[in-house]
Amino acid sequence: MRELLKRIKELIEKKEISKDAYRPLIALLCDEVAKVKGTKLRSPNKNIFATGDERLQNERTNHDLYKDHPEYGLMPAAQVLRDRLYEWLKNYYIGFVSDFALSSPNMIDVTISCLLHPKICSDTPESDKKEFIKQMDRLEDIGIELCEGPGEHDFLILATEQNVTVLKALLKEFKAKGIQLRTWSTANGKHIIRELSCRIPVSGFPAKVRREKDIYKLSDQLNPDEFALLQKYMKDLLSARMVNTEDLEPVCSDLELYACTDLCDLFGIETELSKAVHEQHADERMKNQAAYELSKEIGQNMTPDMIQRGYKTLHERIDKIANERFGMDIFEFSVQEHAVFCKLGYPVMHEPDPAAVAQFDVYHDGYENAYYANEHNMQLLQDKAAECGARIQEMCVKPIARNGLCIGNIRITFDTLTNI
Numbered sequence: 001m002r003e004l005l006k007r008i009k010e011l012i013e014k015k016e017i018s019k020d021a022y023r024p025l026i027a028l029l030c031d032e033v034a035k036v037k038g039t040k041l042r043s044p045n046k047n048i049f050a051t052g053d054e055r056l057q058n059e060r061t062n063h064d065l066y067k068d069h070p071e072y073g074l075m076p077a078a079q080v081l082r083d084r085l086y087e088w089l090k091n092y093y094i095g096f097v098s099d100f101a102l103s104s105p106n107m108i109d110v111t112i113s114c115l116l117h118p119k120i121c122s123d124t125p126e127s128d129k130k131e132f133i134k135q136m137d138r139l140e141d142i143g144i145e146l147c148e149g150p151g152e153h154d155f156l157i158l159a160t161e162q163n164v165t166v167l168k169a170l171l172k173e174f175k176a177k178g179i180q181l182r183t184w185s186t187a188n189g190k191h192i193i194r195e196l197s198c199r200i201p202v203s204g205f206p207a208k209v210r211r212e213k214d215i216y217k218l219s220d221q222l223n224p225d226e227f228a229l230l231q232k233y234m235k236d237l238l239s240a241r242m243v244n245t246e247d248l249e250p251v252c253s254d255l256e257l258y259a260c261t262d263l264c265d266l267f268g269i270e271t272e273l274s275k276a277v278h279e280q281h282a283d284e285r286m287k288n289q290a291a292y293e294l295s296k297e298i299g300q301n302m303t304p305d306m307i308q309r310g311y312k313t314l315h316e317r318i319d320k321i322a323n324e325r326f327g328m329d330i331f332e333f334s335v336q337e338h339a340v341f342c343k344l345g346y347p348v349m350h351e352p353d354p355a356a357v358a359q360f361d362v363y364h365d366g367y368e369n370a371y372y373a374n375e376h377n378m379q380l381l382q383d384k385a386a387e388c389g390a391r392i393q394e395m396c397v398k399p400i401a402r403n404g405l406c407i408g409n410i411r412i413t414f415d416t417l418t419n420i
Helices: 002-013 019-037 052-065 070-091 125-141 161-174 224-242 249-267 272-301 304-326 354-359 375-387
Strands: 096-104 107-113 146-148 155-158 177-185 191-201 329-335 340-345 362-364 369-372 390-399 405-414
Touching (some): 002 019, 002 224, 019 249, 070 096, 070 125, 070 329, 096 304, 125 146, 155 161, 161 177, 224 249, 249 272, 304 375, 375 390
Antiparallel strands (some): 096 107, 096 329, 107 191, 146 155, 329 340, 340 405, 369 405
């Protein structure tokens, strides 16, 4: 196998672009890897990852319910709206979306981090570098003043009055409100726009933007994108082979099989290894694709009125759960494309609920109602969250004078609405 790797490395160093020069070597390499590692992949950990069956069943449930109960279409709608913003940013690349959440019945809170750099992971790396240059030229054409960023290919947006004016004009397309800019001074004394935040009405998102992209024609020679991918896949293969620790060996073995399969796909050849890997994932891929298509259909069919009604209904339903199961009120509530986030806290000047007292060790001084942070209460909160399909992300524990510790608030996440 070392000899095969050496010969492929020599071809890459010579910048050989003929696919026929690589194909027999790649086929032999895959056969050698299959002899040593076999062709069977590890099954994903079902405790961590939802299976294709689970995703598809969840989307079928949402699809059956969303027209009469629009709250089931909120997360798909958030995904579709975010995708539209992504498409717009490909034309006017002023940064990347770091936060996107439906935080009121008809408004989306958006935060854009204004560090500009080419894509890190892509199937078309060389094309993306050219596209990035065009994007930077387009920004300068509309009057955006840029400066070099911390990385070799990074750019930053200067905090000038002209840039602020241009950015606000661009965001008018979304009817953006409450535009705020966070500025920063770099080490070399440049004053730059580090972050942009605003609120966009659900009705303000334009239709999906069509974008032309240069695509290389199919050929018997490697184009720049394919040659870059060849280098990446070989690097992935060699990196996986270098790890010999017992606990990481199963993972690295899978990475070797994936790298070999990627090489076969790149050169359009089928080996016993690549065929086996594709067959092991074929059913899961089909179900995930079907789930994706259902989710996309739901999101595209959600109107602003349905989003508003769904948001109010879901807020009321979770508020009821928070009161009845946790004795808390909702302090923060937002819907993102993959989850619903809530921050629950204790109401002020609120008499403790007798049912809550019976279930929890409750502290009450006439001003605040809170659970003691003991092991019993911690486990009860976790169990009650799980009953309604939620995960507790954070628990705030704070001291109360003369009475030890209490749980100040909790942050929970609903990944699916089917159990609420």
